[in-house]
Amino acid sequence: MFFPLVDELATTDIVSVPARLAVRDALRQMSQYAVRNIVVEEASGGFGLLTASDVVRLRFSMPNLDIAISEAGYHPLPSIAKGSGLLDVLELFDGPHGYAAVIDAAGSLFGIVSNTDILGSLDPQLMIQRQRLRDLLRRHTVKKLPHDAPLGQALALLADSDDAVIVLDRGAGVGIVTTQDAIRLLHGGAALTDPLHLHMSSPLHAVTYDLTMAEAVSTLHEKHFKRLVVQDPASGDVIGIITQQDLIGVAYSRWADLMRHHAQELREIIDVLERKTVRLERIAATDPLTGMANRARFEVLLHDEQQRHDRSPAMPFSVLLFDIDHFKQINDTWGHSRGDIVLKAIAQHAQNHLRQIDILARWGGEEFAVLLPQTDLAAARGIAERICTSLAHTEFDQVGRVTASFGVAEHQAGESGAVLLGRADDALYRAKRNGRNRVE
Numbered sequence: 001m002f003f004p005l006v007d008e009l010a011t012t013d014i015v016s017v018p019a020r021l022a023v024r025d026a027l028r029q030m031s032q033y034a035v036r037n038i039v040v041e042e043a044s045g046g047f048g049l050l051t052a053s054d055v056v057r058l059r060f061s062m063p064n065l066d067i068a069i070s071e072a073g074y075h076p077l078p079s080i081a082k083g084s085g086l087l088d089v090l091e092l093f094d095g096p097h098g099y100a101a102v103i104d105a106a107g108s109l110f111g112i113v114s115n116t117d118i119l120g121s122l123d124p125q126l127m128i129q130r131q132r133l134r135d136l137l138r139r140h141t142v143k144k145l146p147h148d149a150p151l152g153q154a155l156a157l158l159a160d161s162d163d164a165v166i167v168l169d170r171g172a173g174v175g176i177v178t179t180q181d182a183i184r185l186l187h188g189g190a191a192l193t194d195p196l197h198l199h200m201s202s203p204l205h206a207v208t209y210d211l212t213m214a215e216a217v218s219t220l221h222e223k224h225f226k227r228l229v230v231q232d233p234a235s236g237d238v239i240g241i242i243t244q245q246d247l248i249g250v251a252y253s254r255w256a257d258l259m260r261h262h263a264q265e266l267r268e269i270i271d272v273l274e275r276k277t278v279r280l281e282r283i284a285a286t287d288p289l290t291g292m293a294n295r296a297r298f299e300v301l302l303h304d305e306q307q308r309h310d311r312s313p314a315m316p317f318s319v320l321l322f323d324i325d326h327f328k329q330i331n332d333t334w335g336h337s338r339g340d341i342v343l344k345a346i347a348q349h350a351q352n353h354l355r356q357i358d359i360l361a362r363w364g365g366e367e368f369a370v371l372l373p374q375t376d377l378a379a380a381r382g383i384a385e386r387i388c389t390s391l392a393h394t395e396f397d398q399v400g401r402v403t404a405s406f407g408v409a410e411h412q413a414g415e416s417g418a419v420l421l422g423r424a425d426d427a428l429y430r431a432k433r434n435g436r437n438r439v440e
Helices: 023-032 052-061 115-121 133-139 151-157 179-188 213-223 244-259 264-284 295-311 327-334 336-351 377-392 417-433
Strands: 016-018 037-041 047-051 079-081 099-103 109-114 143-146 164-169 172-178 206-208 227-231 238-243 317-324 359-364 367-373 404-410
Touching (some): 023 037, 052 151, 109 115, 151 172, 213 227, 244 264, 295 317, 295 367, 317 377
Antiparallel strands (some): 037 047, 164 172, 227 238, 317 367
16 A cells, blocks of 8 residues: 655645735735745745635735735644655644645755645545545535625635635526635725626536545546535535545545554554544534534534433423624724634633533634533523623723623424524524623
8 A cells, every 4th residue: 555755745836925025915926826825935944824815814804915924924834854654744734724835854845735735646446435425515514695795795704714605696506706716806906896796706516415435536636626516416506515625534534444454563554544534523523713613513413412302301401592792893893813813712701601511613603502401491591691791791802892692492392403593593683682792
């Protein structure tokens, strides 16, 4: 079995800029060379990465892009010595961007290795030939907007991560806007009020969820895609996104299975692969900004709690949803970076008031969900009231005091998770209508 060296996978045709360069000039080069990310050369000899998402975020949070990259902020790149084996450094690709710098013996940059390069090295024989894409679909929330939505709304959704927005017309997917599109549009000065259909990539190239993992890898290779958009073959609805990292994770798991049939001297490799699989599963279940569970993970745990309740109906459980009041004003006044800091701080603040068995998840944007096992409505309201009151008396750096509105619901026999969450959501909107900073 052959495991390549990182320098055999590295991309050596690199676009790089000094950290002192203005973000506007970096944007120009990203557009000129049609790249999503650009390597930043630090004066100390290290290297970093300025991503398309960073540029989009800065566009919304700063009056202009003339600030130096070193002041605006970028992502330090982990370094790998040329000649290192891929299996020895897999954990370095667990970050949200999936890149690492390959350094030669003199300390100079030899190349860059990304998840795209790793995916290209996969032997299709190592893939699970019959496992279908539907097994991965719960990992990502699909971002969708109508075709007449303003371009600025789509770009704002791309400020958090290297993602994509699906454009819909009468419910059907007709196009896509990616972070690479964002670089092209920002550099070209496209008006943020323009309707999306003027700037989307069209038509939308999608696959059905009955595609095998091996077929998905082949499609990514042939189309040079960063991700696959997945449709329901019956309705044609866009139902998921499959990333390169998802498919690499499947391959790692398959590698681990194959290695178990080899001799004891391969045990160390198996341990590396199994740890990698665990890390990938953790990443897939976690919101990258707050570190809390993501929406997909919350829905799985809610389903598990429903099954426990079916077995033991006498044991109640509840959910609560809360939404930060006037959060748009925080972003508009202090910028998205400060808004992100507030989101993380509020998530930790809420977590401090919960039990070990409770599950806090980022539901989306500035909204959070909490699963409260073994908790009836009165007890759930008490928990929500404590978080609400404590939060309203907490000072956040620069921003000051921030409040939130809460909706609480106890599970009723026979109702689905969607109905339960719908009742909690209705209660949350009552709290907002009744003045905010309260529990309903």
